[in-house]
Amino acid sequence: xxxxxxxxxxxxxxxxxxxxxxxxxxxxxGIVIELESIVMAQYGKAIRQxxxxxxxxxxxxxxxxxxxxxxxxxxxxxxxxxAALGRxxxxxxxxxx
Amino acid sequence: MExxxxxxxxxxNNPGMLQNGGVFGADSVILDVEDAVAPGEKDxxxxxxxxxxxxxxxxxxxxxxxINTLDTFGKEDIRAIVPCQPDLLLVPKVETAADIKEVVSLxxxxxxxxxxxVNLIALLETPRGIAEAFSIAQADxxxxxxxxxxxxxxxxxxxxxxxxxxxxxxxxxxIINAAAAAGVQSIDTxxxxxxxxxxxxxxxxxxxxxxxxxxxxxxxxxIDVIHEVFNPTMHEIEWAERVIEAIRIAExxxxxxxxxxxxxxxxxxxxxxxxxxxxxxxxxxxxxxEV
Numbered sequence: 001x002x003x004x005x006x007x008x009x010x011x012x013x014x015x016x017x018x019x020x021x022x023x024x025x026x027x028x029x030g031i032v033i034e035l036e037s038i039v040m041a042q043y044g045k046a047i048r049q050x051x052x053x054x055x056x057x058x059x060x061x062x063x064x065x066x067x068x069x070x071x072x073x074x075x076x077x078x079x080x081x082x083a084a085l086g087r088x089x090x091x092x093x094x095x096x097x
Numbered sequence: 098m099e100x101x102x103x104x105x106x107x108x109x110n111n112p113g114m115l116q117n118g119g120v121f122g123a124d125s126v127i128l129d130v131e132d133a134v135a136p137g138e139k140d141x142x143x144x145x146x147x148x149x150x151x152x153x154x155x156x157x158x159x160x161x162x163x164i165n166t167l168d169t170f171g172k173e174d175i176r177a178i179v180p181c182q183p184d185l186l187l188v189p190k191v192e193t194a195a196d197i198k199e200v201v202s203l204x205x206x207x208x209x210x211x212x213x214x215v216n217l218i219a220l221l222e223t224p225r226g227i228a229e230a231f232s233i234a235q236a237d238x239x240x241x242x243x244x245x246x247x248x249x250x251x252x253x254x255x256x257x258x259x260x261x262x263x264x265x266x267x268x269x270x271x272i273i274n275a276a277a278a279a280g281v282q283s284i285d286t287x288x289x290x291x292x293x294x295x296x297x298x299x300x301x302x303x304x305x306x307x308x309x310x311x312x313x314x315x316x317x318x319x320i321d322v323i324h325e326v327f328n329p330t331m332h333e334i335e336w337a338e339r340v341i342e343a344i345r346i347a348e349x350x351x352x353x354x355x356x357x358x359x360x361x362x363x364x365x366x367x368x369x370x371x372x373x374x375x376x377x378x379x380x381x382x383x384x385x386x387e388v
Contacts, residue, residue: 010141011141014111014112014113015113016112016113016116017111017112017113072112073112073116073152073153074152075148075149075151075152075153076112076116076145076148078148079141079144079145079147079148079149080141080144080145082144083140083141083144083145086140086144087140
């Protein structure tokens with residue numbers, strides 16, 4: 001675990017949700033987070049921080065992550081990020097929570 | 098007993114509804130990862146509900162999660178959700194006491210040391226489940242209520258659902274009787290036309306008259322109507338207070354039976370009056386000293 005095996009997505013574009021896509025990245029390329037948000041000015045930095053924390057907690061060092069945020073709470077961001085990582089083979093089911 | 102006049106379903110894969118579930122004033126919110134969630138989204142919904150349970154304030158509403166059946170995603174649901182300490186799990190399509198015992202075993206294994214005990218409501222929605230209602234209610238002390246799911250039940254019977262609900266009369270009364278015999282609550286099936294307030298009112302009145310203690314709800318708009326029906330009326334409260342007063346006087350005079358307006362007041366009548374006053378007290382409709 002800790003490696004994204006395939007491109008995967010979780011979440012929706014509905015209000016209060018966030019759609020997250022994760023894709024494999026080459027060894028040494030680091031974490032790239034691309035974020036769109038309706039609250040970018042107010043919470044963009046915090047959302048990036050949350051996404052980076054989830055990746056770090058799962059031991060992921062190389063990843064491309066795109067997030068389209070529609071005003072999701074922190075707990076929703078974490079849940080959607082973990083769902084995307086689980087679908088990408090980067091997190092085992094037992095380690096998700 | 099807990100107040101469960103309304104138990105509101107909230108789709109488990111909808112963050113907007115999950116985060117607002119506590120504002121509607123339902124006695125319980127049911128975060129649904131079963132029928133409200135497509136099979137391909139079960140993983141995401143399970144995570145979302147787990148995080149919601151740990152981060153969202155549901156106010157005075159009891160938190161319930163409707164899990165999937167054990168032959169689909171139910172075991173994963175229990176492992177993920179029980180440690181997040183919901184008050185209850187709503188277990189779908191329960192057909193036998195053995196079904197409950199299997200869920201209880203999985204729940205006990207999933208509970209963290211020292212965490213709140215997670216109780217169960219059995220959702221009976223098949224002819225077999227209705228037939229086994231009493232043994233299901235008695236299967237384990239974690240079972241606190243039986244609930245009716247009439248849509249699947251009538252589909253299995255091959256009966257048409259009607260507003261009058263004659264096709265579910267037998268199932269309703271069997272569940273109410275089984276629950277009462279086992280000392281647990283009975284919760285009625287939801288009224289599925291969210292735009293028909295009059296139909297909901299009449300259906301809720303029928304449920305209350307038969308003996309249900311509450312009703313499942315599929316839309317926040319249904320909550321006030323159902324509460325209005327299941328709340329004791331001022332007339333009922335006044336009657337109950339007169340009954341208690343009459344029996345107190347009779348007992349002080351050495352009699353076990355009293356008379357109120359020419360009608361006999363004995364133990365069953367007193368029990369009914371006490372239940373009304375207990376509910377009225379929970380709802381703040383009477384002061385403690387009056388009960």
